[in-house]
Amino acid sequence: MTMLTVYGDSISGNCLKVKFVCGRLSIPYRWVETSVLKGETRTPEFLNLNPAGQVPVAVLADGRPLAQSNAIMLHLAEGSDLIPSDAYDRALMLQWLFWEQYSHETVIAVRRFHKAFLKKPEAEIDPALLPKGARVLQVMDDHLASRRFFVGERLSLADIALVAYTRWAREGGFDPPPHVQGWVRRVEKELGLDHAA
Amino acid sequence: MTMLTVYGDSISGNCLKVKFVCGRLSIPYRWVETSVLKGETRTPEFLNLNPAGQVPVAVLADGRPLAQSNAIMLHLAEGSDLIPSDAYDRALMLQWLFWEQYSHETVIAVRRFHKAFLKKPEAEIDPALLPKGARVLQVMDDHLASRRFFVGERLSLADIALVAYTRWAREGGFDPPPHVQGWVRRVEKELGLDHAA
Numbered sequence: 001m002t003m004l005t006v007y008g009d010s011i012s013g014n015c016l017k018v019k020f021v022c023g024r025l026s027i028p029y030r031w032v033e034t035s036v037l038k039g040e041t042r043t044p045e046f047l048n049l050n051p052a053g054q055v056p057v058a059v060l061a062d063g064r065p066l067a068q069s070n071a072i073m074l075h076l077a078e079g080s081d082l083i084p085s086d087a088y089d090r091a092l093m094l095q096w097l098f099w100e101q102y103s104h105e106t107v108i109a110v111r112r113f114h115k116a117f118l119k120k121p122e123a124e125i126d127p128a129l130l131p132k133g134a135r136v137l138q139v140m141d142d143h144l145a146s147r148r149f150f151v152g153e154r155l156s157l158a159d160i161a162l163v164a165y166t167r168w169a170r171e172g173g174f175d176p177p178p179h180v181q182g183w184v185r186r187v188e189k190e191l192g193l194d195h196a197a
Numbered sequence: 198m199t200m201l202t203v204y205g206d207s208i209s210g211n212c213l214k215v216k217f218v219c220g221r222l223s224i225p226y227r228w229v230e231t232s233v234l235k236g237e238t239r240t241p242e243f244l245n246l247n248p249a250g251q252v253p254v255a256v257l258a259d260g261r262p263l264a265q266s267n268a269i270m271l272h273l274a275e276g277s278d279l280i281p282s283d284a285y286d287r288a289l290m291l292q293w294l295f296w297e298q299y300s301h302e303t304v305i306a307v308r309r310f311h312k313a314f315l316k317k318p319e320a321e322i323d324p325a326l327l328p329k330g331a332r333v334l335q336v337m338d339d340h341l342a343s344r345r346f347f348v349g350e351r352l353s354l355a356d357i358a359l360v361a362y363t364r365w366a367r368e369g370g371f372d373p374p375p376h377v378q379g380w381v382r383r384v385e386k387e388l389g390l391d392h393a394a
Contacts, residue, residue, distance in 0.1 A: 051336050052296060066288050068295040075288035087275065088261060094268035099249060101299045102265075139248050 004029040004076075005059040007049065009036050011117060013109060013164030014069040015056040020160050020191050021073045025080055037117065069164075070097045073157050082157050089152040096150050096158035107132045109165040112172030133174045140166070141177040148186060155190045163187040167196035201226040201273075202256040204246065206233050208314060210306060210361030211266040212253040217357050217388050218270045222277055234314065266361075267294045270354050279354050286349040293347050293355035304329045306362040309369030319370075330371045337363070341376040345383060352387045360384040364393035 004022070006029050008015030022029045034040045034055050041053050050057045050067040058072045059065050066072055074097075077083050084090045111129040114120045140162065143150065150158040167184050169176050176184065188195055201219070203226050205212030219226045231237045231252050238250050247254045247264040255269045256262050263269055271294075274280050281287045308326040311317045337359065340347065347355040364381050366373050373381065385392055 051339060052300060054300075060285070064285060066285075066292060068292040068299075070295050071288055071291035074291055075284070078284065087272070088257070088263075091263050091268055091272035094271055095263060095265040098265040098267050098295070098298055101295055102302070103249060103251075105299075106303070142248060 002061055002063075004061055005032060006030070006056055007032045007034045007046070007059070008056040009034055009041075012036065012055060013168065014105070017069045017160055017164045018056050018058060018072050018076070020164070020193075021076050021082065021157070024082065024160075024191060025077060027076060070101060070157070070161055073160065077157055082155065082160070084152045084156055086152065089156075092151045093156050093158045097161050100158075100161045104136050104162065105165060107136055108169055108172055108174060111174070112165065112168055115173060116171045130173065133169070133172065137166075137169065137174060137176055137180055140183075141179045144179040144183045149183070155187065159183075159187045160191070163191075167193075199258055199260075201258055202229060203227070203253055204229045204231045204243070204256070205253040206231055206238075209233065209252060210365065211302070214266045214357055214361045215253050215255060215269050215273070217361070217390075218273050218279065218354070221279065221357075221388060222274060224273060267298060267354070267358055270357065274354055279352065279357070281349045281353055283349065286353075289348045290353050290355045294358050297355075297358045301333050301359065302362060304333055305366055305369055305371060308371070309362065309365055312370055313368045327370065330366070330369065334363075334366065334371060334373055334377055337380075338374040338376045341380045346380070352384065356380075356384045357388070360388075364390075 004027060006018050008018060008031060010016070010033060019031070034046065036055065040046060041055055047053055049059065049065045052067060054067060056069055056072060057065055057067050066075060074083070084093055107129055111125060111133060114125045147153065149155055150162065163184060166176065166180060167188065185195060201224060203215050205215060205228060207213070207230060216228070231243065233252065237243060238252055244250055246256065246262045249264060251264060253266055253269060254262055254264050263272060271280070281290055304326055308322060308330060311322045344350065346352055347359065360381060363373065363377060364385065382392060
């Protein structure tokens with residue numbers, strides 16, 4: 001029986017989600033640094049693990065691969081208190097996980113990548129991303145105005161998924177509103193992380 | 198006890214996913230047609246149901262709302278044979294659900310919407326969408342070359358999520374490869390749908 005192996009890029013919030021869950025649940029794992037910018041997700045070996053050419057990929061202890069950060073988190077956290085036991089709360093957690101990938105990551109993470117890693121000048125970055133990101137952060141802020149965590153008043157995978165890029169939002173030129181800032185610090189504390197920005 | 202209510206736009210594959218699951222599992226529901234193009238997802242009443250301003254929204258029999266097509270499907274199908282009982286197969290199903298929202302819908306559905314509903318001329322549609330869509334369909338075709346369904350050789354939510362826009366791919370100017378075409382017909386037959394294209 002070998003250990004869980006995670007192929008991930010340390011500059012990717014999607015990849016760090018898996019690290020956060022393993023840390024929280026004391027799941028031992030081996031990390032294989034896999035750079036998107038260096039093309040390491042396009043090699044034949046990597047595409048054999050994940051034909052979609054995306055990190056993270058988890059290779060489970062039995063050798064079977066699994067892709068998509070939120071699917072990996074859901075698999076590793078099954079039966080733990082990171083997944084609410086109440087059916088409606090569990091559904092809300094899934095709602096936020098899908099919203100994160102569709103509406104949040106595609107704006108907050110993408111602008112950070114263009115700005116901080118591809119080093120594009122402002123004029124070459126899609127101008128729609130800044131107002132879209134402000135709306136995304138406002139949806140989060142409104143939700144958090146009366147809540148400590150996204151679902152059920154305790155840490156769940158919804159918080160871990162959403163904090164991954166929100167804590168780096170300033171690197172993308174975004175300005176997180178106050179309730180979002182307080183929540184970022186709460187989640188970072190729960191996960192034992194240094195404050196990111 | 199009232200019935201499940203689904204706020205959905207009939208031109209949206211995301212919304213039809215919920216209809217397909219209700220049909221398959223004989224769940225009674227009330228459909229409230231909600232047009233994105235007419236701005237019906239931006240009214241104060243609708244934003245009160247879903248602050249993200251997106252359809253579909255399910256209002257459960259107890260009155261609580263739930264957004265995100267794939268989260269709604271997962272909630273309604275809990276305990277049914279549309280969700281694999283094996284933990285790894287269940288994780289693979291979730292992998293495809295997240296891939297569908299991140300890599301498939303954002304290309305296949307978006308180009309169809311611009312072309313067939315916003316009636317944009319080709320020159321005004323992001324030229325990256327056509328080659329991206331061809332790659333997305335090829336990933337599906339490679340996977341389906343040796344399989345009848347996406348996971349576990351039987352119909353699951355992965356097929357329902359992916360078929361929703363794939364069966365309309367031609368409306369977006371895409372040309373589905375042969376294994377994808379065969380799978381679309383199989384899933385349509387399972388769901389009792391007329392062949393779309």
